Amino acid sequence: MKYTMEILDTALDNLQSKDIKERKKAATFFMRAACAELGTKNTKPVKEWFIVNTENYLSAIKEETNPEMIWIYLYTLQNFCARYLHLNHLYIIDSDIMTEDTIQNFEERSQEYAYDLLKKQTHPKVLQGIASFFWIYRQAFVWDLFIEVLKQKKDKLTLSHIGIAIRQCYDLSQENNRSIYISDIQLKELLKVLETKKYCKKR
DSSP, rough: OOOOOHHHHHHHHTTTTTHHHHHHHHHHHHHHHTSSSSSSHHHHHHHHHHHHHHHHHHHHTTTTOOOHHHHHHHHHHIIIIIIIIITGGGGGGOOOOOHHHHHHHHHHHHHHHHHHHHHHOOHHHHHHHHHHHTTTTOOOHHHHHHHHHHHHHOOHHHHHHHHHHHHHHHHHHHHHHHOOSSOHHHHHHHHHHHTTTTTOOOO
């Protein structure tokens, strides 16, 4: 799929539609853009669009109350920050728009959006999205959210997301020779939930 600034602008308009089907279609479009293959002709316009339209995009999504839609928005932000920003060293974009300040602004505003949701939302799918987003910043509090989600959900996507986080947490802890990404209390509670819900065998 080809992404241009004009096409993304149109999707932003649709993201503000009163019709939830139109909003979902536009939200899915942005999610796919954030997941687009890096290093292709799509990379520059997608990255520039999100950086230039930080406020416009976040303003368009912050009033959403539908859990499914909010999850899509969080997944979009998670992938954009993780791939387009944190993996920036893998490719170089010749652009005056991409500066340390503009990139930092996008990440800070995205985190503010997720923190605000954390104050308002209790839906497990939204909590899962918030936890997945903040795990890219290695925030230890995400394990409290993942534990709560595991108590309520058992679908493959949930287990996949949490499984990836567990593996990354283990690898990071091994590299640093200590567990600084999950507390002993969180680890015990996580294992307890996994065993109780039969996600893993009792030790």
